[in-house]
Amino acid sequence: MIEFKLPSLGADMDEGTLLEWLVKPGDEVKKGQIVAIVDTSKAAVDVECWQEGTVAGLLVAPQQKVPVGTVLALLLEAGESAADADKYKCEMLAKFSELAQPAAVAPVVAAAPAPTAVPLKKSALAGRRLITPVARKRALELNLDLDIVTGSGPRGAVTLEDVEQAVTKLAQGAAAPNNKQADRQADRQAEMRKAIAAAMSRSKREIPHYYLAEPIPMARALAWLAQENIQRPMAERLLPAVLLLKAVAQALRKYPELNGFYRDGAFQQAVRVNPGVAVSLRQGGLLAPALLDADRKNLAMLMQELGNLVKRTRTGSLKSSELSEATITVTNLGDQGVESVFGVIYPPQVALVGFGRIIDKAWVEGGQVKVQPIVVASLAADHRVSDGHRGALFLAELREQLQQPEALEKISDTNQESEPP
Amino acid sequence: MTENEVQQIALSVLASIAPEVDGEQLQADQPLRKQVDLDSMDWLNFLLGLNEKLRVEIPEADYVRLVTLNDVVKYLVAKLP
Numbered sequence: 001m002i003e004f005k006l007p008s009l010g011a012d013m014d015e016g017t018l019l020e021w022l023v024k025p026g027d028e029v030k031k032g033q034i035v036a037i038v039d040t041s042k043a044a045v046d047v048e049c050w051q052e053g054t055v056a057g058l059l060v061a062p063q064q065k066v067p068v069g070t071v072l073a074l075l076l077e078a079g080e081s082a083a084d085a086d087k088y089k090c091e092m093l094a095k096f097s098e099l100a101q102p103a104a105v106a107p108v109v110a111a112a113p114a115p116t117a118v119p120l121k122k123s124a125l126a127g128r129r130l131i132t133p134v135a136r137k138r139a140l141e142l143n144l145d146l147d148i149v150t151g152s153g154p155r156g157a158v159t160l161e162d163v164e165q166a167v168t169k170l171a172q173g174a175a176a177p178n179n180k181q182a183d184r185q186a187d188r189q190a191e192m193r194k195a196i197a198a199a200m201s202r203s204k205r206e207i208p209h210y211y212l213a214e215p216i217p218m219a220r221a222l223a224w225l226a227q228e229n230i231q232r233p234m235a236e237r238l239l240p241a242v243l244l245l246k247a248v249a250q251a252l253r254k255y256p257e258l259n260g261f262y263r264d265g266a267f268q269q270a271v272r273v274n275p276g277v278a279v280s281l282r283q284g285g286l287l288a289p290a291l292l293d294a295d296r297k298n299l300a301m302l303m304q305e306l307g308n309l310v311k312r313t314r315t316g317s318l319k320s321s322e323l324s325e326a327t328i329t330v331t332n333l334g335d336q337g338v339e340s341v342f343g344v345i346y347p348p349q350v351a352l353v354g355f356g357r358i359i360d361k362a363w364v365e366g367g368q369v370k371v372q373p374i375v376v377a378s379l380a381a382d383h384r385v386s387d388g389h390r391g392a393l394f395l396a397e398l399r400e401q402l403q404q405p406e407a408l409e410k411i412s413d414t415n416q417e418s419e420p421p
Numbered sequence: 422m423t424e425n426e427v428q429q430i431a432l433s434v435l436a437s438i439a440p441e442v443d444g445e446q447l448q449a450d451q452p453l454r455k456q457v458d459l460d461s462m463d464w465l466n467f468l469l470g471l472n473e474k475l476r477v478e479i480p481e482a483d484y485v486r487l488v489t490l491n492d493v494v495k496y497l498v499a500k501l502p
Contacts, residue, residue, distance in 0.1 A: 229481045234472050237481065239461050282441060282458070310462050335460035 001088045002053045002075035006038065008068045009323040010346075012199035013040045017065045018072065020136065027055045029075060034319065036072065037136070041191040042287055043313075044140060047320040053077050056085030130157035138163045140316045145184050185283065192285035203347050207262075208383040211342050214395040216402055217365075218358050218373040224405035240358060241332050242303045244375070246408045247401035248330055248353050249273045249295035255394040257386045258351040258379075259327045267350065267385040275353075276326025276346065277306065279313040287313050288346060290326035299409050334358060340376040350382035351391075353398075422501055427475070428494045434470035438463050449490040476502050 006016055016038040023035045034046040035055075053075030060072045071092070074085050131139075131146060135158045139146050142163070149166045151158040203209075221243050229237045252259045252273050260270040273295040276288035289309055294302060312318055328349055333341040334357035341354035356376045363372035377398055381391050401408060432444045439457050447456060459467065468479050471493075477500045479487075487493050 226481060234469055234478065237465065239465060241461060280460075282439065307462060307466070 001056075001080060001084060002051045002077060003071045004035070004049050004051070004073040004075055006066055006068050006070045006072055007047065007320050007324055009038075009040055009045055009320055010042075010199070012042070012195035013068060015065055015067045016040050016045075018060050018062050019044060020062055020131065020133075021058055021073075022133070023055050023058075023073075025055050025057055029053055029055060032321075038320075040323075041195040042285070043316045043318060044136075045318050045320050045323060049075070051075065056080075056082060057089065059089075132157060132159050134160045135163045137315070137317060142167055143185055189284055192281075196285060199346060200344050203344050207345050207347060207350075209345060209380050210383050210388055210391065211378065211380050212388060212391050212395055213340055213342075213376055213378040214392075214399060215361075215374045215376050216399045217363060218375050218402065221402050221405040222358070222373055236300060236303070238299055238303050239306075241355075242299050242306060243402065243405060243408055244332065244355050244377075245275055245277070245291065245294055245306070245330060246297075246299060246302055247398055248275055248328075250401050250408065251394055251397040252328065253295055254397055255386075255390060257390060258381055258394055260350060260385075261327070261348040262350050262382055262385060263348050270327035272325070272327065274325045274327045276329040276349070277309060278329060278331035279310050281314060287318070287323070288326060288329050288331075289313055289318050289322040292321070292325060296411055298411050328353065331355070334375065340378055342378050343380045345380055345382060350385045352380045354378040354380070422475075422498070424494050424498055427497050427501075428490065430474050431471060431490060431493055431497070434467055434474065437470065438466050447490060449494075452488050453490050453493070471497060 008014075009016070019037040019039050021036050023029060023033075029035055029049050029052060031050055031052050032048050035049045036047045038045050038047050056074040056076045058073045060066055060070065066072070074088060076082075076085060130151065130153065132153065135149075136146070138144075138160055139149070144163060144167060146158060146163075149158050149162050152162050153159040218240070222240065225238055225240060225243060232238070252275075256269050257267070259273055261268045272293055274290040274292050275294050276290045278286055278288045280286045289312075291302065291305055291309060297305070309318075309322070326346070326349065329343065329346050329352045331341055331343050331352065332355045334355055338356050339359060340356040343352035343354045345352050354377070356378075358373050358375045360371050361374040362369050363374060364370075365372075377395055379391050379395055428449070432442075432447075435442055435457065436444070439459065442457050447453075453459070454464065468484075468487075471477065472479060475497055477497050479496075483496070487496060
């Protein structure tokens with residue numbers, strides 16, 4: 001029996017609201033398939049399942065808020081039958097009722113309908129509002145409260161058309177301000193502020209940060225980039241941010257003690273290099289979804305994925321792996337005009353690399369003063385895991401990587417196996 | 422296509438990237454990126470949107486000439502196919 005649990009989507013998440021199931025009992029689930037949409041304090045997230053099986057029962061109904069780790073659904077492994085699922089569920093319930101102090105998950109499981117597959121499915125559907133995925137996505141984009149939309153589809157399902165109509169109606173009545181929607185937006189912002197506050201307070205409380213900075217000459221990298229971009233169609237042009245990200249990913253392969261997590265009093269080095277890219281949201285707040293396996297992608301792929309990631313971060317359609325798999329954070333505040341940034345590590349990660357604006361400066365090279373574009377790279381790292389000496393070597397490696405931009409275009413050889421989370 | 426039409430297209434592309442922008446409030450003769458919070462990815466998407474709508478190729482070397490909305494509009498009108 002496979003327990004599909006609500007994953008943690010970052011240090012600042014301890015519960016989530018199930019918005020929608022994308023599977024039903026009887027469905028076969030493939031590895032990496034998106035099976036549910038869960039609302040966190042920061043965003044609605046497409047939650048992937050990393051095990052294969054057949055859905056036996058959905059234990060949590062849409063609109064239910066549950067803690068991280070709650071079993072959301074049971075999946076049958078090959079050879080198991082629905083009867084096995086029923087038995088398993090009974091055992092689960094029995095285990096929870098035995099506990100003197102019910103765990104946080106107990107009431108949730110107990111609240112789930114009777115332990116047979118059929119009624120479970122029915123009652124899960126009864127409490128559920130049917131909303132087509134496109135309608136939900138559009139409503140999210142528009143920040144529209146779906147409660148005020150009347151569904152016209154089969155069984156009262158809310159369709160894309162319903163959403164568009166509701167928006168038009170709202171716009172027509174715009175003279176009377178829609179307080180409910182404004183409140184919702186304000187709630188969301190307050191929630192996000194709280195989530196960031198919790199994660200950053202934890203970081204500053206628990207992580208002994210040390211900080212280093214290094215100005216890096218960018219003339220070679222930018223000249224190479226300009227030359228590359230002349231040859232590329234507009235849609236495939238590269239931004240300097242992509243070179244910086246790739247250089248970080250490459251340098252991390254040599255300094256793996258900056259890439260991973262500090263959990264239960266020990267450092268766990270990550271196998272993959274998944275830099276989380278800090279993306280600011282227009283309504284305030286930020287998310288740092290992971291650019292998965294950045295060390296193994298060429299610049300064109302990284303550019304495409306970065307563009308896609310930024311877009312999806314802002315429209316609220318990130319995948320759970322992107323929020324839970326970042327092994328380090330990279331923040332690029334250069335666009336806002338600052339020269340350097342010293343970040344706060346996002347726990348349980350152990351390092352953060354910051355880049356400021358690429359700026360023309362007087363630079364001495366071979367006894368001559370020249371004007372050169374310079375970017376200040378900074379490292380905030382966890383002193384429990386690494387020391388300033390290694391951190392300094394990492395920044396030196398980063399500088400070297402950026403002096404050979406053509407090498408960044410290559411995909412590094414690797415014999416590591418791709419390990420899904 | 423007139424400058425006015427091109428400006429309307431530019432504003433609609435901008436609105437798709439930065440929905441909070443109020444076209445009325447925007448000062449067309451002042452630097453665009455000082456008025457609208459556009460990072461380098463947003464800026465590239467803005468230019469890409471214009472490229473898709475107007476079929477004008479905008480080489481990277483020309484970015485420096487595109488400071489205000491007026492600059493952008495004049496540049497596009499001159500290069501319209």
